[in-house]
Amino acid sequence: MDERKLRILAAVVDEYVRTGEPVGSKAISKLGHIKVSSATIRNDMAVLEQLGYLEQPHTSAGRVPTFKGYRLYIDELMTAPALSDEEKNKLDEMLGGADTPEELLIENAAAALTEITQCAAVVTNSVPRFSVISKVEVIPTGKRLYVILLITSNGSIKNKACRLEFDLSHEQLDFFTHYIDENLHGVSVEDLSEEMFDKMVAAVSAYMISLSPLVKSIYELSEDLRHQEMTVKGGEKLLSCDELDKMEVVKFIGQKHEITDILEDTFSGIQVKFGAEGNFAIGNSSMIVSKYRKGGKDAGSLGIIGPMRVDYKKIIPYIEYLTQKISYLMSENDENIIMAENSEPKP
């Protein structure tokens, strides 16, 4: 596999990404930066096709990269230009500063990606999993009606209403809050288990049977935090891509997505997976994701889904920058929160 062939492959990908039309040998030679005749290019392209990097929609059409071709291009051939300061500033602005709650940070990043790339953004909600419970409050709000508030160290707040059989006295509520705090404060969300809650239900019921629905509600809230899911934002952008099957797209964005292996992968750089490889159910698409980290640990993933014919050169630097920036911001936030935990303002 000589260097010229690689350059031809790169040129085919670039041209195809630019125009969306199958590219022929003549088109490549006209580009000027490969100084051999179209016939030579033709021969090389035939070889590239045999090797599985290119394919022809039909005999007399130009060539289109296969996903193997894209893969080689992305891993070896492409040189992505660095973002300009202007672009970085724009991203910083869209993302929000260090005091942005983490969930919002991710949401903003997704919004930025959909706007810039005109593709769908994918994000995982796995951050809360790596946080600890910093507060559980039970607030009476009506007859036999209580709101449970669960706050974690990463700043996410969940609430849920809970109706009891009887009203609680001040003392009962105090007992309960105290008990819960003792058992849950500082516990990592990841470590929460059903058994743990079962024990708590038992303990609490011994004191007063009608408290157990509260524990159950807290459990349900905590499940929200533990629940891992990949969410797709701006999926409608994919509908204007005519290389994607509309039905597949609609089905895909309507589904709930369990975190796939892709996003669980230990490798931490940019990852590109193709629908064609069987990773997910949109035939002609590719998913470009990268992980962000928090306090030295993987915390979640972020990226886009678009057509396979997507401007990798342009998009990858954006995703890289965003995940780096998010990692940085989250680790900063983290410090604040750790400090805060050592000095609770209210005893």
Place this chain on the structure above:
Amino acid sequence: MDERKLRILAAVVDEYVRTGEPVGSKAISKLGHIKVSSATIRNDMAVLEQLGYLEQPHTSAGRVPTFKGYRLYIDELMTAPALSDEEKNKLDEMLGGADTPEELLIENAAAALTEITQCAAVVTNSVPRFSVISKVEVIPTGKRLYVILLITSNGSIKNKACRLEFDLSHEQLDFFTHYIDENLHGVSVEDLSEEMFDKMVAAVSAYMISLSPLVKSIYELSEDLRHQEMTVKGGEKLLSCDELDKMEVVKFIGQKHEITDILEDTFSGIQVKFGAEGNFAIGNSSMIVSKYRKGGKDAGSLGIIGPMRVDYKKIIPYIEYLTQKISYLMSENDENIIMAENSEPKP
């Protein structure tokens, strides 16, 4: 306009809804329940076309109802069968019981409608507007970090994090919570105004300047409640309707929708509006909505958007039943909450 013509119109609508193809005179006569020859039907259909109830896609095709035709059909000709007990039970189950929070009730109704009708559901979020503020809490959760919790009488809970310049002492927090409670408890969400908050900011700042961001956050939360919007759920269902323009649909479901005149209309039964009449921007579509009430007052709307060729006979009873049930459930909830407000469990 004799009775036979009306029956023919009804038959055309029914057939067109069933098959999706323009319906010809022969097809009608074959149905059997209009006992004249196709030639007679042909003549009548020509009259119906002149009157604007039917139209021909092209000369040698059958006829299709115009929106004027649909209107007449819906208002005068259609006889919608009542729901079976089985169907009612299914809806009840999907909706949830009397202790379901109102927002969830609406969400469930929307989900039920999309599932049953395979159309997009539309709902308004206007319920919270008609509720009063029942509780505002400020909860310290970290260094200079506070969570504000806003609870309304209809059971909706909003929270927001707020970072201050300094930490608050116990007394300061008490002062603030007390002050806010005095000023906001029992105030109708509709009556909240920016001026009100401006005054509160002024008063609070006099005590301690750094409290004002808290007031501001509460204001932002209250805006969430007051903000009226029509939301579309399951919009992707419309993409599989080939009579709708995909671009229009995508645009429509991507937009934020201010509450339209349709939903503000004083009339309280089922309402059907057509995109073709200029009410909203999906050409060949119709919106079927009905209002639900709470404690005797209109509280919001609920319905579907689908192709004009939609099974009105089937869908309208569903929407009617849901809005009635929701009105009933909300009024029941309301009683509980009013009772609860007169006897706060925690002093």
Place this chain on the structure above:
DNA sequence: TATTAGCACTCAAAGAGTGAGAGTGCTAAA
């Protein structure tokens, strides 16, 4: 007078044939 049968007419959709154009693969020469 209202209804019906019959027939010519219209039009869209589907199919068949055609030419242009783009691109290829192969061969032979440089």
Place this chain on the structure above:
DNA sequence: TTTAGCACTCTCACTCTTTGAGTGCTAATA
């Protein structure tokens, strides 16, 4: 090893034709 040349293939856009459904009109009928 590269290139020029050429025959070949296949799609796309276009046109022409056929088919069939459905109409409108007219004249006969109840």
